[in-house]
Amino acid sequence: MTLPPLAESSGESIGALSADIRLLGGLLGTVIRAQHGESQFQLVEQIRSLARARRKGDATAGEALRTQIAGLDLESLRVLIKAFSNYFQLINIAEDQQRIRVLRGREMNGAIKESIENAVRALHQNGMDATEMRKLLNSTRLRLVLTAHPSEAKRKEVLIKLRHIAQMLSAYNGGGLLSREKRQIEAGLAEEIEELWQTRPTRAARATVADEVDFGVYFIISAVMDMAVDIHGELQHALEVAYPGENWEDIAPILHYATWIGGDRDGNPNVTDNVTLETLATMRQASREVYLREIAFLRDHLTQSASEVAISESITQSVGDSSLAFKFPGELYRHKMDKIWEQLNRDGYPTNRELLEDLYQVRDSLRHNRGELVANGALRRLISKIEMFGLHLLPLEVREDARRFSAALDEILGAYGQAYAQLTETERQALLTREIEGRRPLFPLEPDFSESTNQVISLWRMIARAHRRYGRESIDTVLASMTSAPSDVLGMLLMAREVGVHNAIDIVPLFETIDDLHAAPGIITTLFENPAYRQHLRARGDKQQIMLGYSDSNKDGGYLASNWSLYTAQEALAATCRKHGVALELFHGRGGSIGRGGGPTHQAILAAPPLARPGQLKITEQGEVIAYRYSNPQIGRRHLHQILNAVLLAAGSDPHAEGVPGAWRGVMDYLAEAGKVAYRGLIYETPGFLEYWSNATPIDELANLPISSRPAKRRKGGFEGLRAIPWVFSWMQCRAIIPSWYGIGAAIDSFCTSRADGIETLRGMYERWSFFNALVQNVQLDLAKADMDIAALYAGLVNDSTLRESIFARIRAEHERACDYICRITRQESLLENVPVIQRSIERRNPYVDPLNFIQVSLLPKLRSLPSEADERTALLEAVLSTINGIAAGMKTTG
Numbered sequence: 001m002t003l004p005p006l007a008e009s010s011g012e013s014i015g016a017l018s019a020d021i022r023l024l025g026g027l028l029g030t031v032i033r034a035q036h037g038e039s040q041f042q043l044v045e046q047i048r049s050l051a052r053a054r055r056k057g058d059a060t061a062g063e064a065l066r067t068q069i070a071g072l073d074l075e076s077l078r079v080l081i082k083a084f085s086n087y088f089q090l091i092n093i094a095e096d097q098q099r100i101r102v103l104r105g106r107e108m109n110g111a112i113k114e115s116i117e118n119a120v121r122a123l124h125q126n127g128m129d130a131t132e133m134r135k136l137l138n139s140t141r142l143r144l145v146l147t148a149h150p151s152e153a154k155r156k157e158v159l160i161k162l163r164h165i166a167q168m169l170s171a172y173n174g175g176g177l178l179s180r181e182k183r184q185i186e187a188g189l190a191e192e193i194e195e196l197w198q199t200r201p202t203r204a205a206r207a208t209v210a211d212e213v214d215f216g217v218y219f220i221i222s223a224v225m226d227m228a229v230d231i232h233g234e235l236q237h238a239l240e241v242a243y244p245g246e247n248w249e250d251i252a253p254i255l256h257y258a259t260w261i262g263g264d265r266d267g268n269p270n271v272t273d274n275v276t277l278e279t280l281a282t283m284r285q286a287s288r289e290v291y292l293r294e295i296a297f298l299r300d301h302l303t304q305s306a307s308e309v310a311i312s313e314s315i316t317q318s319v320g321d322s323s324l325a326f327k328f329p330g331e332l333y334r335h336k337m338d339k340i341w342e343q344l345n346r347d348g349y350p351t352n353r354e355l356l357e358d359l360y361q362v363r364d365s366l367r368h369n370r371g372e373l374v375a376n377g378a379l380r381r382l383i384s385k386i387e388m389f390g391l392h393l394l395p396l397e398v399r400e401d402a403r404r405f406s407a408a409l410d411e412i413l414g415a416y417g418q419a420y421a422q423l424t425e426t427e428r429q430a431l432l433t434r435e436i437e438g439r440r441p442l443f444p445l446e447p448d449f450s451e452s453t454n455q456v457i458s459l460w461r462m463i464a465r466a467h468r469r470y471g472r473e474s475i476d477t478v479l480a481s482m483t484s485a486p487s488d489v490l491g492m493l494l495m496a497r498e499v500g501v502h503n504a505i506d507i508v509p510l511f512e513t514i515d516d517l518h519a520a521p522g523i524i525t526t527l528f529e530n531p532a533y534r535q536h537l538r539a540r541g542d543k544q545q546i547m548l549g550y551s552d553s554n555k556d557g558g559y560l561a562s563n564w565s566l567y568t569a570q571e572a573l574a575a576t577c578r579k580h581g582v583a584l585e586l587f588h589g590r591g592g593s594i595g596r597g598g599g600p601t602h603q604a605i606l607a608a609p610p611l612a613r614p615g616q617l618k619i620t621e622q623g624e625v626i627a628y629r630y631s632n633p634q635i636g637r638r639h640l641h642q643i644l645n646a647v648l649l650a651a652g653s654d655p656h657a658e659g660v661p662g663a664w665r666g667v668m669d670y671l672a673e674a675g676k677v678a679y680r681g682l683i684y685e686t687p688g689f690l691e692y693w694s695n696a697t698p699i700d701e702l703a704n705l706p707i708s709s710r711p712a713k714r715r716k717g718g719f720e721g722l723r724a725i726p727w728v729f730s731w732m733q734c735r736a737i738i739p740s741w742y743g744i745g746a747a748i749d750s751f752c753t754s755r756a757d758g759i760e761t762l763r764g765m766y767e768r769w770s771f772f773n774a775l776v777q778n779v780q781l782d783l784a785k786a787d788m789d790i791a792a793l794y795a796g797l798v799n800d801s802t803l804r805e806s807i808f809a810r811i812r813a814e815h816e817r818a819c820d821y822i823c824r825i826t827r828q829e830s831l832l833e834n835v836p837v838i839q840r841s842i843e844r845r846n847p848y849v850d851p852l853n854f855i856q857v858s859l860l861p862k863l864r865s866l867p868s869e870a871d872e873r874t875a876l877l878e879a880v881l882s883t884i885n886g887i888a889a890g891m892k893t894t895g
Helices: 017-034 037-055 059-071 074-108 116-125 130-138 156-170 177-196 209-242 273-301 313-318 332-345 354-370 378-389 404-416 423-439 451-470 486-498 514-528 531-539 551-579 601-606 621-628 634-650 662-683 689-696 724-733 742-756 759-769 770-785 788-795 801-826 835-863 873-891
Strands: 141-146 255-259 397-401 477-482 505-509 543-549 584-587 616-621
Touching: 017 074, 017 156, 037 059, 037 074, 059 835, 074 141, 074 156, 074 177, 074 634, 074 873, 116 130, 116 209, 116 255, 141 209, 141 634, 156 209, 156 662, 177 378, 177 584, 209 255, 209 273, 209 332, 209 378, 209 621, 209 634, 255 423, 273 332, 273 378, 273 451, 273 543, 313 332, 313 354, 332 354, 354 378, 378 543, 397 404, 397 451, 404 451, 404 477, 423 486, 423 531, 451 486, 477 486, 477 543, 486 505, 486 514, 505 514, 505 621, 505 759, 514 531, 514 543, 514 551, 514 584, 543 551, 543 616, 551 584, 551 662, 551 724, 551 770, 601 634, 616 621, 616 742, 621 634, 662 759, 662 801, 689 788, 689 801, 724 835, 724 873, 742 759, 742 801, 759 770, 759 801, 788 801, 788 835, 835 873
Parallel strands: 141 255, 141 616, 397 477, 477 505, 505 543, 543 584, 584 616
Antiparallel strands: none
16 A cells, blocks of 8 residues: 555655655555455555545545445455554554654754753743752652553554554664665564454453553553653753752652552442452562563673772671672672562562662662762662652552442441431531541441442452552552532541541542532532541641543533633632642543543643642543553653643742633633533433434444443443543544534634624634633644544434434534634634644545545444344444444544
8 A cells, every 4th residue: 555644744854754654555555465365455445545536525436435335245344444444553653753753853953842851941041040949849740640441442462563563663764774674674564564464453352450450561661660760860961951060869750650540440340359459469560570670680780899899888798698609709789689689589578668778778889989870870770760660560549439438328327327318418527527536436347238338348448458468659549539529528538547548548539520620619628627637638748639520521511611610620729728728739630532631731731720730730641542652662751741841830830920811711601601501402402312322423332342341331321321431432433523522613603793802802812821722722623633524424324314414414513613713713714724734634644534434334234233143243343343443543542
């Protein structure tokens, strides 16, 4: 397959990208010919040509594409699906390589933006001296939290193959290769592509929690650990450059990681106590294996002889009369490293503190005896890694639904004669406070309640058991999703106190719906004024974590209402914490897609309210983006530089800077409400909308995609119980993508109709307010990615013609209206003119996603018409799931 490039960089040569695409496309074409013959290869080319012709305006090409696909047998369709799906996976690699080339070129020319060095330099130039910088760094922390969901659609085995292809392509482009070396790499690429072609793209069985843990651990030990150490080193270097003469060696890392994988029980019955404990054991074993390899390396390299250089007495004494004297005569560092290896190999270090003390001995001896370079090499890197990741690898955070905790308390307290569920909120708070301050045992030794309540009791006891076995750092956070009242948090504190972990964990409310975001400041105020809760906060260093949910608030009220509610909640929560002398750590539950809080993370950080910027910050790194961000070390490094650049600049900004003009706040109040009314008018209030959605998207088929251990719904029930991830995923598949833009056009139209200066006001907000600018840019991206002609094909799957025509007409009209207003606000003739790189990428990518959509639309009616027991159903479902996987690769997102 000889294909044009999908992305390019303004002002940069795209010759290398074109060459990469020709290379990979040519190898893929060779594999298709070899596996299926010339006729199938020509079929792929015909379908590709029709799709391109359709995009160029050929009025007959669309119907020809539909007709040809409808006439193909399932085996031919499978070849097409595999061809276009694998094409996207390979081209994504080529685009990454192009991005890396551009970034390296800019760095060589000193023109790289959004880096750690730029942030440090900017703060220094703005007058921040070394003392102030130390204070800022000591009070700043970013924790990135890995989650399993939305799950990466590709299997780990496929991700590894793609990583190998990327590594070989990078080597191929490295320059200076001999002809035979290039041939070897080309042969290696062909081998991997053939393996990829013959590998099942999705799992044969639904992913287990253990599979998800394995996925997370793979990226942690193969990428994240080294990246984090490198980033800390680059921060130290940037500080040394900006503040020469200062010693920055003792600066603690500001970048940290944690994980929910294996601890997120919210709506996932497969995450049990045993699974969580097994996850902790898996992570400890993985960390030990990493450290054992590096200690073995040092044991082989620290060959300094006592006859050549002095060695500190502490090393001599710690080695003692070693039985290895005959093996390493006079090489005491090797003796010491071997003893460390042996003790770690038998899991003899209770915590990382004891392991580090042994390594510090070696480091200090080297430094005191003319071994500074060696001390600051691989040994220092190992020490940094252990300081950052410990023996637990990552803290595991536990999440559960607040309603489940509340139901358990009702049953437990009922055994003591308290009708908890019947109490008012004020009465609940009073009861819980008395219980927290009292000493009456709450959990019976042998619980005999409902299964759900017994599981809640077992969860808290498991956390205490984990602390005894692996240390407090193994689980340091417990979150309650769907928090809606102070009693939800006090109830968690009571149960934590019952098992003795109340001073060892952060208890975190998660506010998710629009109403809960509005209520959050009042809930937090009530907690801060509660003496029992305030005592807990003092034990935790007067710091409060608060998590904000982007997914459910968007599903609840649309993009405008969600984003504005999140903004105002951050402001109010920051003010509340400041008033009560509590340090705020905001935790942003951002997804990969725009409709779930996605978009450029660094822009979002800098677009936060000034009062909510300083201090500590947590952000989710959700399943589907982990592989993209961390498969390639240079992409991962760039991602971390951009985030830390924003974190440092935000932390160094003035929290009392002039706020948003009141008039603009009034505009956002208006837009948020108007957008919410329009969004809910379609989604929640239109009769038959759920039927339309069920037929016009592959939502029901998504439930069969074996990529996640978690059910699609939190609980039994209708639309409200559905998770936001499949909601967004289904609309992404049919290319309508309404969660991220529906209601935008109606809201802006209403505002501009009511005010003569409406457009000019919105233009001013876009040009001078980072929050509104980021919001418009994100909306613009998904409006551009949405395709109403493709969405119309899916609308055709709705049998009720009246329902189909009425709802799709509203969707199409709102899309046109939103596109028009976004262009007017941004002063563009068409979407994405201001970011032509992305515009061209979408334009060139679309014709190659389209065939997969046509195939999916062709297969869905056939699949849905078959009874569940039909023999041919399995093969059809497998083909549909493969199209889902391919479209996700083409759109570069699931949910």
